[in-house]
Amino acid sequence: MEKILEVKDLSVSFQTYGGEVQAVRNVNFDLYKGETLAIVGESGSGKSVTTQTIMKLIPMPPGKIKSGQILFEGKDIVPLSDKQMEKVRGKEISMIFQDPMTSLNPTMKIGRQIMEGLIKHQNMSTSSAKERAIEMLRLVGIPMPERRVNQYPHEFSGGMRQRAMIAIALAANPKLLIADEPTTALDVTIQAQILELMKDLQSKMNTSIIFITHDLGVVANVADRVAVMYGGQIVETGTVDEIFYDPRHPYTWGLLASMPSLENDDKSELAAIPGTPPDLTNPPKGDAFAARNPYAMQIDFEEEPPLFQISETHFAKTWLLHPDAPAVEPPDAVKRRMRKLSSTFDKPVLVKGGK
Amino acid sequence: MAKYITRRLIYMVVSLYLIVTATFFLMRLAPGNPFTSEKKLPPEIEAALNEHFGLNDPWYAQYGDYLLRIAQWDFGPSFKYKTRTVNDLISEGFPVSLALGAQAILIALALGLILGIIAALYHNKWQDYGAMIIAVLGISVPSFIMATVLQYFFAIKWGLLPVARWDSFMHTILPSLALAASPMAFIARLTRSSMLEVLANDYIRTAKSKGLSKGVITVKHAIRNALLPVVSYMGPLSAGIITGSFVIERIFGIPGLGSHFVTSISNRDYTVIMGVTVFYSIILLVSILLVDIAYGLIDPRIKIAGGKKGE
Amino acid sequence: MQQISKDKFQIVGNEGINSEKIEKPSLSFWKDVSIRFRKNKLAMFGIVLLVLLVFFAIFGPYMTEYDYAKNDLMNTNKAPSSEHWFGTDDLGRDVFTRTWEGARISLAIGVLAALIDFTIGVLWGGISGFKGGRVDEFMMRTADILYGVPYLLLVILLMVVLGQSLGTMILAMTITGWINMSRIVRGQVLSLKNQEYVLASRTLGAGLTRIMGKHLIPNTMGPILVTMTLTVPAAIFTEAFLSFLGLGLTPPLASWGTMASDGLPALKYYPWRLFFPATFIALTIFAFNVIGDGLRDALDPRLRK
Numbered sequence: 001m002e003k004i005l006e007v008k009d010l011s012v013s014f015q016t017y018g019g020e021v022q023a024v025r026n027v028n029f030d031l032y033k034g035e036t037l038a039i040v041g042e043s044g045s046g047k048s049v050t051t052q053t054i055m056k057l058i059p060m061p062p063g064k065i066k067s068g069q070i071l072f073e074g075k076d077i078v079p080l081s082d083k084q085m086e087k088v089r090g091k092e093i094s095m096i097f098q099d100p101m102t103s104l105n106p107t108m109k110i111g112r113q114i115m116e117g118l119i120k121h122q123n124m125s126t127s128s129a130k131e132r133a134i135e136m137l138r139l140v141g142i143p144m145p146e147r148r149v150n151q152y153p154h155e156f157s158g159g160m161r162q163r164a165m166i167a168i169a170l171a172a173n174p175k176l177l178i179a180d181e182p183t184t185a186l187d188v189t190i191q192a193q194i195l196e197l198m199k200d201l202q203s204k205m206n207t208s209i210i211f212i213t214h215d216l217g218v219v220a221n222v223a224d225r226v227a228v229m230y231g232g233q234i235v236e237t238g239t240v241d242e243i244f245y246d247p248r249h250p251y252t253w254g255l256l257a258s259m260p261s262l263e264n265d266d267k268s269e270l271a272a273i274p275g276t277p278p279d280l281t282n283p284p285k286g287d288a289f290a291a292r293n294p295y296a297m298q299i300d301f302e303e304e305p306p307l308f309q310i311s312e313t314h315f316a317k318t319w320l321l322h323p324d325a326p327a328v329e330p331p332d333a334v335k336r337r338m339r340k341l342s343s344t345f346d347k348p349v350l351v352k353g354g355k
Numbered sequence: 356m357a358k359y360i361t362r363r364l365i366y367m368v369v370s371l372y373l374i375v376t377a378t379f380f381l382m383r384l385a386p387g388n389p390f391t392s393e394k395k396l397p398p399e400i401e402a403a404l405n406e407h408f409g410l411n412d413p414w415y416a417q418y419g420d421y422l423l424r425i426a427q428w429d430f431g432p433s434f435k436y437k438t439r440t441v442n443d444l445i446s447e448g449f450p451v452s453l454a455l456g457a458q459a460i461l462i463a464l465a466l467g468l469i470l471g472i473i474a475a476l477y478h479n480k481w482q483d484y485g486a487m488i489i490a491v492l493g494i495s496v497p498s499f500i501m502a503t504v505l506q507y508f509f510a511i512k513w514g515l516l517p518v519a520r521w522d523s524f525m526h527t528i529l530p531s532l533a534l535a536a537s538p539m540a541f542i543a544r545l546t547r548s549s550m551l552e553v554l555a556n557d558y559i560r561t562a563k564s565k566g567l568s569k570g571v572i573t574v575k576h577a578i579r580n581a582l583l584p585v586v587s588y589m590g591p592l593s594a595g596i597i598t599g600s601f602v603i604e605r606i607f608g609i610p611g612l613g614s615h616f617v618t619s620i621s622n623r624d625y626t627v628i629m630g631v632t633v634f635y636s637i638i639l640l641v642s643i644l645l646v647d648i649a650y651g652l653i654d655p656r657i658k659i660a661g662g663k664k665g666e
Numbered sequence: 667m668q669q670i671s672k673d674k675f676q677i678v679g680n681e682g683i684n685s686e687k688i689e690k691p692s693l694s695f696w697k698d699v700s701i702r703f704r705k706n707k708l709a710m711f712g713i714v715l716l717v718l719l720v721f722f723a724i725f726g727p728y729m730t731e732y733d734y735a736k737n738d739l740m741n742t743n744k745a746p747s748s749e750h751w752f753g754t755d756d757l758g759r760d761v762f763t764r765t766w767e768g769a770r771i772s773l774a775i776g777v778l779a780a781l782i783d784f785t786i787g788v789l790w791g792g793i794s795g796f797k798g799g800r801v802d803e804f805m806m807r808t809a810d811i812l813y814g815v816p817y818l819l820l821v822i823l824l825m826v827v828l829g830q831s832l833g834t835m836i837l838a839m840t841i842t843g844w845i846n847m848s849r850i851v852r853g854q855v856l857s858l859k860n861q862e863y864v865l866a867s868r869t870l871g872a873g874l875t876r877i878m879g880k881h882l883i884p885n886t887m888g889p890i891l892v893t894m895t896l897t898v899p900a901a902i903f904t905e906a907f908l909s910f911l912g913l914g915l916t917p918p919l920a921s922w923g924t925m926a927s928d929g930l931p932a933l934k935y936y937p938w939r940l941f942f943p944a945t946f947i948a949l950t951i952f953a954f955n956v957i958g959d960g961l962r963d964a965l966d967p968r969l970r971k
């Protein structure tokens with residue numbers, strides 16, 4: 001399979017009055033054609049900043065890409081100018097934003113907002129762009145799209161605005177679609193429809209998708225692989241099966257334990273992870289999760305853990321995988337689900353170059 | 356929308372009624388006013404006044420009479436010049452004032468918007484600082500000083516433009532610039548801050564994510580939204596232009612209504628002061644109403660909600 | 667990889683660690699505001715300017731041997747010199763002394779107008795907001811209608827009718843000037859009422875002082891301060907405008923407005939008579955404006971992070 005996106009050693013900071021917020025710290029991941037990668041993690045872990053950086057949409061200043069490369073189809077987009085980025089945005093990569101209430105221009109008709117990109121990138125005439133806009137609205141399940149194209153965002157409900165947002169992003173037929181919590185504002189049935197829609201499009205056009213969510217239930221439904229973010233870093237990545245049935249990082253354990261059980265939702269206890277996320281202006285020494293980690297070892301407070309490889313596709317950044325670490329039992333809710341996967345290596349391998 | 360306009364019209368009439376009433380009773384309080392008897396006036400004027408105001412009637416009859424006259428667009432006689440009425444002054448001076456005011460509003464809007472937009476697009480760069488220095492100057496210097504200084508340098512010292520009067524287009528340049536200076540500065544600052552606010556909105560990021568160019572984003576997405584506060588400033592702007600015209604017309608010897616008004620103030624020509632004040636109030640209230648209607652036309656959110664912004 | 671001592675791999679857990687503690691010490695609101703304000707060079711320049719102006723307004727008139735009201739017909743229209751630093755006017759009065767005497771009056775007008783606007787505005791808006799219902803409706807309609815009255819025209823009318831004195835001038839300026847303030851206060855009180863409700867229902871008995879300190883003060887003081895800062899230059903402006911119309915203070919009282927309008931016709935031959943009062947009006951208005959802007963920017967919670 002062909003890689004469409006490689007993010008290498010990416011660090012992003014924001015300069016604020018309180019100091020430099022290191023929102024993303026040395027993030028690495030890649031994405032194949034037609035694949036769906038889910039990024040999960042609690043609020044403030046850097047999911048939106050990471051993905052917006054891929055389109056270079058973070059406000060600069062105060063934001064800054066401190067280091068790293070973003071290879072899109074093999075070409076680094078970090079050094080590209082705004083002008084050059086115009087050819088990537090909305091054509092090669094498009095994005096569904098988190099907040100549908102504020103992400104649409106209140107004084108421009110919905111139809112126009114969908115048409116703009118089409119006219120710019122696909123040289124469509126106004127009338128054919130309008131037809132396509134109507135078609136897109138119909139596709140995302142908005143009734144009476146002929147009438148709706150001429151309405152303003154305030155005439156749409158929250159869920160409909162989210163759909164309009166999705167229509168804008170999909171109209172471009174992007175090679176890479178970034179969906180930042182596209183379904184949080186929607187009720188469950190519509191959520192399912194939207195997810196169905198995205199899968200549908202993916203199979204038709206072989207689109208790659210990065211899907212950001214808090215909802216692990218959704219992850220199981222749509223994703224091929226999962227990246228778990230914590231404190232601006234990716235702490236564990238693997239296939240959906242690996243993350244759900246053989247998680248290795250204590251933060252992933254915490255996330256899974258806090259999720260209502262997947263198979264048998266009876267008696268599923270919801271255990272929130274105690275404590276607060278780390279301060280990114282002054283990231284803790286060692287493992288960022290240590291202060292909230294019941295399995296923390298002395299070393300976690302002193303040195304940043306390296307990356308360990310557990311299978312071809314499974315990586316985790318925790319000292320617990322070090323040969324000298326004691327064997328620990330994950331929480332019951334996680335343990336109940338644990339399975340032996342055939343692809344797992346005999347023992348974790350320290351990744352070369354991992355710090 | 357119709358309901359909204361009706362409601363606004365009612366408010367307007369109430370405000371106007373209050374203004375007329377307040378003016379009427381204030382003038383009765385004024386020392387040596389036409390409604391008190393201890394004044395020395397040429398007998399023929401006194402007779403005319405007595406007749407016009409029915410000064411022998413009780414105050415409520417006088418008051419009712421005055422309201423009626425205003426309703427018939429009759430602003431009364433002059434207290435000093437018996438051959439001229441306030442209506443004469445208005446029909447003579449107002450067209451000139453209107454021309455001056457319109458020219459100044461155009462200049463203020465055009466320059467103010469340009470400066471403000473440039474400042475916002477180049478936030479914290481030299482363009483921003485330059486535009487804001489111009490704006491701060493415009494705000495800090497009172498118009499009569501600005502006008503006198505402009506007149507001194509451009510007309511008297513360098514002889515580039517006519518010193519005074521209102522004859523040709525050249526005559527209009529200096530006064531309209533002087534009149535436009537401070538509203539222009541306000542508009543520039545207002546535009547800048549509202550542009551900055553709009554540019555920080557999520558929907559600008561959405562527009563960017565579609566690959567639109569900076570120019571298209573500015574014109575199609577930012578400016579229209581940033582214009583809304585500027586449109587609501589048009590009401591105070593017209594008030595500022597009217598009061599500014601008192602000063603400017605005076606300094607440049609322009610025979611407009613403002614000039615007449617200032618003369619009537621120095622002459623303590625009470626009936627003229629009163630009549631012109633009421634006239635100006637009508638003009639202002641109407642322009643504020645027009646601005647509000649225009650706002651409703653620009654902001655699609657207002658039409659439905661019937662006067663209240665947002666949902 | 668370097669060797670790591672094995673005992674570092676003992677599970678110590680996170681028991682002893684209070685993860686709240688390592689949170690960044692959140693700056694208090696006003697400290698935050700003051701840091702941001704002090705970073706604003708223009709606003710700080712405004713402060714310095716204002717301090718200087720106030721200093722001279724207090725001590726300036728004593729720095730010369732001249733009396734601001736004393737005519738000296740032997741020395742009329744003298745250019746600035748070591749004797750008369752800012753020159754003299756058409757009655758031979760020392761412009762330096764008069765400028766600082768005028769500063770007192772102009773600044774006093776500005777500050778008084780702002781204080782009166784503040785008092786009436788806070789009372790009106792506060793009562794309106796707290797009482798709500800019909801009282802609110804009535805008070806706000808009254809304000810709306812008064813707001814429709816053209817401000818400067820009313821001021822002119824009152825000056826004509828009531829005569830030209832400092833008192834009349836301030837009365838005229840404040841008669842509708844408080845409306846803005848009352849609207850701001852009312853808006854803040856209304857939103858506070860809701861917050862209070864939410865807070866109270868959540869943390870029953872969070873303490874009124876806490877609510878006041880956390881919500882009323884930061885949210886309301888900001889806009890109020892900004893409005894007051896911007897009222898001062900507006901009043902100074904109005905005073906100058908009235909002086910130009912011949913409705914200013916009567917001689918020998920000096921304000922910057924009267925001095926400037928007296929100096930206008932003399933611009934060609936005795937420019938200092940306009941230059942000094944005009945410059946100080948402009949500097950004062952400039953100072954208050956940049957301070958007001960700086961405050962507004964520093965208070966803007968959207969810039970907070």
Ligand SMILES: Nc1ncnc2c1ncn2[C@@H]1O[C@H](COP(=O)(O)OP(=O)(O)OP(=O)(O)O)[C@@H](O)[C@H]1O
Nearest residue numbers: 014021023042043044045046047048049050280971
């Ligand atoms: N413009 C900015 N200026 C300063 N800090 C910022 C800015 N944008 C984001 N951050 C900081 O970067 C960090 C990561 O934010 P991000 O929005 O990526 O979180 P997230 O994982 O998307 O959270 P959520 O699930 O709530 O959307 C946060 O600490 C946030 O405060």
Ligand SMILES: [Mg+2]
Nearest residue numbers: 047048098180
């Ligand atoms: Mg986010």
